[in-house]
Amino acid sequence: MRPVKIGLLGLGTVGGGLVKILKEHHDDFVKHQGVDIQLVACSSRKRQSAIDLGVEDVFVETCEEVIDNPEVDIVVELIGGTGVAKDFIIMALEAGKHVVTANKAVMASFGKEVFDAAENHGVSIMFGAAVGGGIPIIGPLKHSLTGNRITSVMGIINGTTNYMLTRMGEDGLDYSEALHEAQRKGFAEANPSADVDGFDAAAKIAILASIAFHCRVTMDQVHTEGITKVTPMDLQFADEMGYTVKLLAIARHSDEGIEVCVHPAMVPMEHPLASVNGVYNAIYVVGDAVGETMFFGQGAGSGPAASAVAGDIIEVAKQLTDDVKVFRGCTCTDDYPIVPIDDLTMQYYIRIPVLDRPGVFAEIANIFAKWQISIKSVVQRGGDGRTTDLVVITHEALEKDIQGSIVDIMDTEVIVSEPQVIRLVD
Amino acid sequence: MRPVKIGLLGLGTVGGGLVKILKEHHDDFVKHQGVDIQLVACSSRKRQSAIDLGVEDVFVETCEEVIDNPEVDIVVELIGGTGVAKDFIIMALEAGKHVVTANKAVMASFGKEVFDAAENHGVSIMFGAAVGGGIPIIGPLKHSLTGNRITSVMGIINGTTNYMLTRMGEDGLDYSEALHEAQRKGFAEANPSADVDGFDAAAKIAILASIAFHCRVTMDQVHTEGITKVTPMDLQFADEMGYTVKLLAIARHSDEGIEVCVHPAMVPMEHPLASVNGVYNAIYVVGDAVGETMFFGQGAGSGPAASAVAGDIIEVAKQLTDDVKVFRGCTCTDDYPIVPIDDLTMQYYIRIPVLDRPGVFAEIANIFAKWQISIKSVVQRGGDGRTTDLVVITHEALEKDIQGSIVDIMDTEVIVSEPQVIRLVD
DSSP: OOEEEEEEEOOSHHHHHHHHHHHHTHHHIIIIIOOEEEEEEEEOSOHHHHHHTTOGGGBOSOHHHHHHOTTOSEEEEOOOSSSHHHHHHHHHHHTTOEEEEOOHHHHHHHHHHHHHHHHHTTOOEEOGGGSSTTSOOHHHHHTTTTTSOEEEEEEEOOHHHHHHHHHHHHHOOOHHHHHHHHHHTTSSOSSOHHHHTSHHHHHHHHHHHHHHHTBOOOGGGSEEOOSTTOOHHHHHHHHHTTEEEEEEEEEEEETTEEEEEEEEEEEETTSGGGGOOTTEEEEEEEETTTEEEEEEEEOSSHHHHHHHHHHHHHHHHHHHHTTOOOOOOOOOOBOOOBOOGGGOEEEEEEEEEEEOSTTHHHHHHHHHHHTTOOEEEEEEEOOOSSEEEEEEEESSEEHHHHHHHHHHHHTSSSBOSOOEEEEEOO | OOEEEEEEEOOSHHHHHHHHHHHHTHHHIIIIIOOEEEEEEEEOSOHHHHHHHTOGGGBOSOHHHHHHOTTOSEEEEOOOSSSHHHHHHHHHHHTTOEEEEOOHHHHHHHHHHHHHHHHHTTOOEEOGGGSSTTSOOHHHHHTTTTTSOEEEEEEEOOHHHHHHHHHHHHHOOOHHHHHHHHHHTTSSOSSOHHHHTSHHHHHHHHHHHHHHHTBOOOGGGSEEOOSTTOOHHHHHHHHHTTEEEEEEEEEEEETTEEEEEEEEEEEETTSGGGGOOTTEEEEEEEETTTEEEEEEEEOSSHHHHHHHHHHHHHHHHHHHHTTOOOOOOOOOOBOOOBOOGGGOEEEEEEEEEEEOSTTHHHHHHHHHHHTTOOEEEEEEEOOOSSEEEEEEEESSEEHHHHHHHHHHHHTSSSBOSOOEEEEEOO
């Protein structure tokens, strides 16, 4: 059996997890998968990381040395971000190395460039760890589910925000308390924007949509809203109505094209995604033959992400061992328009803080009527005698009409502060 | 692109679903997967099925004709059962055809024979639809999760019994009412034994254990108990204690070997499996790196099962199209003992119908003490003044001690009817 030689860029959380797997399971991989995987080079900003992981013997100072090492068959990029990581991925592919990466940012924004480089040099690019940590989702979409036309992919794919929303919903923490707790526990970064503003989820849903619909979707095409405006009051009202609030990443393939967005959403309690709590992730996929499926697990962390990276390495290693040349590159063969969020039709939860006086509801109702928005229910909630909240659930309505109605509502004399709008998902 | 030619045995529910997929998605498969899949022969006991499905032009009278057709690259066996289906699978493999099957019974009892035939003739045998219908589970175990040592696989993998238990738990139906309803809705067979006695789940967990632990487990090695004795009373008590009762198929890889069984189990409400209701299936997998993962979806039905079959066909078709010879056969490289159920240690729910009089609890408690069974809680429930139920939750105890204690309890004067024992799972 010819050994398959790995060059590893980055010895952080995921890199460390991978080194552990490759060491502990080397003999299992020989026996069970028929591959002899050897780490022959690694690089990191800190030599100490290599010492701590017991791989100092194969440590080199620069990533270029790893890539240029003629022994290396597969370059594993675990640096992250779109800076040097992207350059090293391209450099490795151009040097004729297969590449395995966990880099969602690069794949969601520069997928075409990466796939082109892989195709031009006849090598594979694998990125199973880019979405959902250790949850097998890209594999099933590319293999087991290929008999289907996938109609929607919807997921809780950011553990930080799911942890925060779970804490806010179950224990009444407000946004900043939940954020501080998440930061204290190491679930959120000091600068939490990528998570709380939805950008991390946007990158992941761009990748999932690209694979599921065979059409390139980039991160900048994803309509993205974060959780910063969600209040415990909204979570409580949701609960009373039989809903839970999740930061959902949603991609749908309709006759109009591809809808792709990230935003807080009210999910019915009985939906499989509703019970996915804490740092767990889940991806819900609907196909025309298979119906509903869901994939659940830890979306981040050393072990889960390294599990996905190892799975990809083994796939490439099997091909090298069998001396089989299979180019596994881009699957984006089709081209569909992205449907603007304004043109989407959904149900809405709208909480409107208003003055508590006669005639207020009539005024609001007239505005909805003007925008042809049909109201399913409206209740008055809480308040101090002077102000109160009108909680409106609409029937299906057009996003742009909802936005128009909000502008009009903001123009009234009765409004106390900006209305809260949360989309309903069924 | 060379066409890949399919010969189909069986035009029942799944066969019909597959014909539909192959027709409707032919052009998508060409464009997205690079394979031109053509149905060139099919057989069924009823010619009318072929007429109804619009494939009469490729209908032949016998399965042998399909297998012997020199054009056929892949034989798809969707007859089911271990009778002729097994013979046709072996015959096809020996004729050098790749085989895709949904046949859990054959794979769970005659896996070695089938894999040997495939290996001897250098062809692939694929059986993704044998477990979990359309849920991608065999694919992930064989690919995305290969970086892990899998420590347990636990599933709700029989939709009929899950539907019945859901109805019994939520609406108070008793066993026979639930069974009749399931039969009326087409979820249960006229002879429901395969489902309600746990045999269907046993076949599936034997297959999952074999793949997850790289060790052949056959159906007859699975300790199997069905749901026929579960009462609405137990479901109600479970609910009050924060549990739900599910028919679980459980496989664990421990230092002692492989534990594999099917039985009703109390699952804590917060466990991901607890909210899997109705005809849905879910498989919960724990790996040393990935941690907990779960795969959810419809475990049966025309579309879901055909989705899995189509996914397997496409995998084989890709290899034929790329002219790549990859033998995908048996992955059972290891050999572990099966741990007898008597040697397993678990927590137990034991409901003991007794005479309602002083001293009864002391008598029962003495029996548990004699068997070294430590009691976590005991409450008296319901009753008519003359009889009552003692509901005991034990700490971890050895199965054989529990069984011994039950024999002793049955020998007392205070027992009214046979105690109900349900294992707890965490």
